[in-house]
Amino acid sequence: MVKDNLKIVEENIRQACLRAGRDLSEVTLISVSKTKPVEMIEEAYEYGKREFGENKAQELKEKYEVLPKDIRWHFIGHLQTNKIKYIIDRACLIHSVDSLHLAEAIEKECVKRDTEADILVEVNVAQEESKFGLKLEDTLALVQQISRLEHLHIKGLMTIAPFVEDPEENRSIFRQLKQLSVDIGAKNIDNVDMSVLSMGMTGDYQVAIEEGATHVRVGTGIFGERNYDIK
Template structure:
């Protein structure tokens, strides 16, 4: 299948999942995860209307941005090391993976040096897996409070990666937990704009939509 037909198929599945949960598919953003994908494939996706792309390596992001249209919207969706902050802050619309106070301080410092405000999501290790990055649920309020006091960044919501499971239905409780956590934080911190829920990948995005995701990070279903 072509990238054009893959994109159409993904959008149909998003619309069907939205309909099952009484949602408008127009409220759901699609980030095409282009890590490891060629410039030609990204161009093909862009020619078919996909303009938001996600990368998880700072060097690859920089190289691709230098070769592609400035009209594309870039997201950083991988673990961000503090020594790579200068390569990412100010270069992307949204960083999905803020997961510590030290990283928040580094992003804030770089953004203020550039005279910008960087949009970020707090990455939550909702499944409590030792192998996954993300702040623990018990520490999320402390990180949010620290980040809200920083002038160089703005928290837009939460991100998580569900466990890899045999049956996508098994991912549902984790997506539900993130939505419930977001709702609790939004109530407790009304000054925060936590409208984005970035959750759902190729193997589980329909379940994520049913549980409230409004930003999906999909790679294989588009590019494979």
């Protein structure tokens, strides 16, 4: 099932790139494996996938320990400061930094471990109360503050768009984040690179790609519906 789903998702990505006049190499598919068993991740791995996403720090740590070490783990969930220690040497990219407090806590852990961390700043473009992330107008100020932390490297922006029946409803969300990334990139801030735009999930990743997403986070479309009772 997983391999068949991956073929469909890959074809959808290819078609979206064609529509947008983009090269397929510009888009990274992150297979979101949260709550899913190791066996399903192994099936995707055997198919050739190496980029996986988790939203719970401890779950990422547990899977990291038992799966091949060439997997690139993305942390995409809300990160509590007391859980940073579980992912700091394991996640290749932290997608969900939304405060200076969290950034400073990650910096502190990096100093302790003598390592560095690549991060994305999370923006709540739609300003949904149920979601984490900054307002568009507050993002630049936080980027400037975080840029001064020498062990953290800002690689771009991330957003979680609203759940909608029609993905077209989220097009303006993705367009706004893309424009913000261009505006921040134009300021040439030291230690800030706007090359990553993490946006789009199972319901709307094709629209996100058309609007400039470099990383799409697809879970249900690959692994099927989640059973949250198992965690």
